[in-house]
Amino acid sequence: MSIIKNSLGQSHDIVRQVVAKGDCVIDATAGNGNDTVFLAELVGESGKVYSFDIQDRAIENTKKKLADKNLIDRVVLVKDGHQNMDIHVKEKVRAVMFNLGYLPGGDHNIGTKGSTTIKAITKAMELIGTNGIISIVVYYGGDSGFGEKEEVMEFIEKIECRQFTVMKTEFINQVNCPPILVCIEKLS
Numbered sequence: 001m002s003i004i005k006n007s008l009g010q011s012h013d014i015v016r017q018v019v020a021k022g023d024c025v026i027d028a029t030a031g032n033g034n035d036t037v038f039l040a041e042l043v044g045e046s047g048k049v050y051s052f053d054i055q056d057r058a059i060e061n062t063k064k065k066l067a068d069k070n071l072i073d074r075v076v077l078v079k080d081g082h083q084n085m086d087i088h089v090k091e092k093v094r095a096v097m098f099n100l101g102y103l104p105g106g107d108h109n110i111g112t113k114g115s116t117t118i119k120a121i122t123k124a125m126e127l128i129g130t131n132g133i134i135s136i137v138v139y140y141g142g143d144s145g146f147g148e149k150e151e152v153m154e155f156i157e158k159i160e161c162r163q164f165t166v167m168k169t170e171f172i173n174q175v176n177c178p179p180i181l182v183c184i185e186k187l188s
């Protein structure tokens with residue numbers, strides 16, 4: 001195993017640093033449920049995870065993964081777009097995780113889109129408390145194309161620096177468009 005983790009591993013390391021037992025957090029893209037399980041374990045029995053996806057298949061896959069690990073009680077599964085997260089979440093959250101792109105093993109034509117992703121990031125920036133983290137793993141190239149990545153990068157570069165710190169990590173000597181990690185921390 002290498003020392004430098006991929007973007008997903010790095011996103012977990014950063015989120016793990018800020019989330020404690022009892023916290024409320026959001027998985028903005030449930031997919032096959034891996035990040036929801038990760039968050040559900042971090043927040044413990046007394047915490048809560050809201051997990052969003054627009055596809056029945058993703059919600060079902062996530063529900064099954066949670067049930068297998070006896071974690072379902074602390075997770076609210078929401079079949080709705082993450083751009084509507086403020087309708088469903090009425091409390092401050094400690095972290096919001098995005099894992100962009102399409103459902104692995106699913107329809108590659110149903111993926112996240114720049115316009116709705118940016119709306120959701122904007123709402124996540126409202127919902128997180130001070131020192132809360134938004135992590136975004138940006139898949140691009142291949143069936144995901146480049147449009148969403150470009151829109152998201154353009155948006156995050158303009159985020160007000162007195163209120164948020166924005167970090168981008170990318171692998172610059174790899175082939176096939178390795179995913180980029182973006183993290184946003186709320187300062188005040």
Ligand SMILES: C[S@@+](CC[C@H](N)C(=O)[O-])C[C@H]1O[C@@H](n2cnc3c(N)ncnc32)[C@H](O)[C@@H]1O
Pocket residue numbers: 028029030031032033034035036052053054055058080081082083099100101102103104110111112113116
């Ligand atoms: C790369 S997958 C997520 C992988 C997931 N985090 C995991 O651990 O398995 C991206 C997911 O985003 C979902 N998605 C696309 N648009 C969405 C939206 N507007 N709101 C919420 N989820 C969306 C897709 O249906 C897909 O399941």
